Amino acid sequence: MKAKVLRIHPQDNVLVALKDLSKDERIVYDGIEYIVTEEIPAKHKFFMQDMQSQDEVYMYGVLVGKVQFPVLKGSRMNTENTKHAVEPYEFRPFNQEEWKAPDVSKFKGRTFKGFVRDDGRVGTANYWLFIPTVFCENRNLDIIKEALYDVLGYSVSDKYKSFANDLLSAYREGQDLNSLSLDQLSTPVYTQKRVFENVDGIKFLNHQGGCGGIRQDAAVLGKLLAAYADHPNVAGVTILSLGCQNLQLQELVDEIKQRNPNFNKPLYTFEQQKSLSEESLVKEAIKRTFEGLQQINQFKRQEVPISKLTLGVKCGGSDGFSGISANPAVGYASDLLVALGGKVLLAEFPELCGAEQNLIDRTIEPEASRKFIKLMRAYSESAERVGSGFHMNPSPGNIRDGLITDAIKSNGAAKKGGTSPVVDVLDYTEEATKEGLNLVCTPGNDVEATTGKAASGATLILFTTGLGTPTGNPICPVIKVATNNDLANRMADIIDINTGSVIEGEKTIEEMGEEILEYCIQAASGEVTPKAVLLNQDDFIPWKRGVSL
Structure with missing residues (x-):
């Protein structure tokens, strides 16, 4: 039976609702009983214990907020009772234990047609x-x-031209347009x-x-x-x-x-x-x-090793499941590609807020660590100078679907980068030249971020979304990964991969990660075409280096 709640990390003091919970519903998790004090929509969190003002809230095993006033065990976390908070970060030399690369036996010797x-x-x-x-x-x-x-x-506009022509014909014939269904107005299109x-x-x-x-x-x-x-x-x-x-x-x-x-x-x-x-x-x-x-037109695809792929990872229209299903699954795919000798680009610096120390500890070269710290602090200070800050990053849609603080959003977003060591840190437009995980300075803004990833050399972009985001890129195919079944079914015209089976308990993160890499190989070979490419979603916004979250 599908679990109703999830504790992401043993140190967390909140539980994530995997389905809608009713007021006064009795939940038993790990042998402890919880009585929900109010309705908890799926993707939202409730407290595992009574909390006092300024008590620290933990998710993903790190500080993500502080309670503003006393709340009861079983209460829903919201923007009133919890405010953004993170631990300070500092330079430390490479401090990651020996990285345990995933099993890549399924992909050994695999190629793509590039x-x-x-x-x-x-x-x-x-x-x-x-x-x-x-x-x-x-x-x-x-x-x-x-x-x-x-x-x-x-x-790709032929079907809409046909639709407009049908409307015009109906208008000229004196028909009541309100009485016509969309299906009646659709006509077959010759491509x-x-x-x-x-x-x-x-x-x-x-x-x-x-x-x-x-x-x-x-x-x-x-x-x-x-x-x-x-x-x-x-x-x-x-x-x-x-x-x-x-x-x-x-x-x-x-x-x-x-x-x-x-x-x-x-x-x-x-x-x-x-x-x-x-x-x-x-x-x-x-x-x-x-x-x-x-x-x-004389160029033709040739078989090349998977190591020739450069994969950008991005999230947008995120929800409370992003850090549980799609992002970790993409992170596992990222680790697979790194283990196979490819490159992965993790960007969106405003959405690494609260995950900095983990990334610093994983950065091999001290020079790269210091560069990351310098870029992060300069970016944060530029936002604060105009009365904003990373803490204001979650959008209304993010908040409605369970991302209450930027630290929650950011630590879930960082999961896209997997667990491998960081080999380099790149400023905006700098090219990735080292095999492995690279950090790239871009805004969190969906289009500005994908624009920046392509500039640093991404040849495919995995874009996770919980709410649905029709973003693409002119030159880098963008693959949309849904966090939940409802989105995948409702917006099937823009979604390529659905990780909702992770939430339903039907597949593991590892299984989904392997499926995602398999799709990337097919997309890189031109054997499948991502929806964003089919729809000519060619979004391009240069970053002016001003404040953009």
């Missing part, structure tokens, strides 16, 4: 990328996208086959930067765009520039060459203020891109 680039890096996709140096070129990108997507077979079968897509990095802000913003944007141009999932690039903006065209080209002195992908650049007209600019960009697409 695109091998000239420098030995391997992409999980083969994209052409359009980059604007400044927001003034967004409109030209939109025009080019509209021109190319339908013609070359990359559009055009891609012209360039080995080109997975043409992607566009529309953004709001490049000019108008401080020069440092333009400089960081240049590094970000250069990282995307150099990404192993990108085979060719078209850059559109206005001409007068802060981020100059040549500066971006120089950034690309600085990042990779041997950069040899097709690269076409256009500056509008030097062109004869907007029309000539757009036509020339389309023509040259057609030439480039023919060139990169």
Whole structure:
């Protein structure tokens, strides 16, 4: 029978409700009886003992909050009776006992079918990328996208065009639109086959930067765009520039060459203020891109070791089950990949609040530990200077579904990184070069974080969610992992993997972790297509290094 409650760690003094609990319901856990004093929705917690003001609350074996006034055993934890609290952290030399790697016998010798680039890096996709140096070129990108997507077979909007045409026909015929069901308005859609079968897509990095802000913003944007141009999932690039903006065209080209002195992908650049007209600019960009697409269509997938994968791990729309099902399962998959010689990127620094000491103790190099501390403290202080802080990170949706303090959210989020040693700490846009678990400085904001992970070299991103988040990335396939059955069933159009079976007691974390890695291998090989890719969820938001939680 499915358990009703769970104690995550032996030191915890709260129990997590795995299903809705009624007021006065009798719960027996580990031989101790609890009478629930109020309704406890699934994903929320209740206290295992009477608590006094300023008593410490523990989850995941660490401090996550302090009680604000006396509460009774069996009472529900909420934002009134519990406030965020964490232990201080400090530099300590590598202090992890010998890491016990998981059993990888099922994956020994396994390969995936990737695109091998000239420098030995391997992409999980083969994209052409359009980059604007400044927001003034967004409109030209939109025009080019509209021109190319339908013609070359990359559009996913056909079904909505058919839907709109059905509405128009019904309107012209004088029908009452309110009387028509959505099913009545749906029509079969012919999906055009891609012209360039080995080109997975043409992607566009529309953004709001490049000019108008401080020069440092333009400089960081240049590094970000250069990282995307150099990404192993990108085979060719078209850059559109206005001409007068802060981020100059040549500066971006120089950034690309600085990042990779041997950069040899097709690269076409256009500056509008030097062109004869907007029309000539757009036509020339389309023509040259057609030439480039023919060139990169010659690339084909090849069998390569799993160690060539770089996996980003992310959570968004988190709930009270995130740290119990999806995140630990992704963490186990991360440990499997590390044991097989791959790279894993754990980011979202505001969502490592309270987990810092554990990560510091697991960091091999003292220099990397100190870098992590410096980045975390600078980030936290920048938030506090404007009257905010990491403690304000949980969203209303997070709180409604059981994440009462940032420390609870963060310690659950950190589970995505598994248990392996930390090999490196990277600032925003820095490339991961070391095999193993890397920490990457990004905001917790879903799109800013996935944008940053791709810049550091993630070739796949595992994105866990308990509430449902339709986030993707233009060049890095994003795989959605649900924490619970209800979400997986209700939003099946965006979810790829469901870890709800862990909550139901049907599968172990280890079993789910192996399933997740197996899916990653198939996605990396192009054998399955994640929903975010199918829906062209190409979200891209550069971080300006301001306060973003």
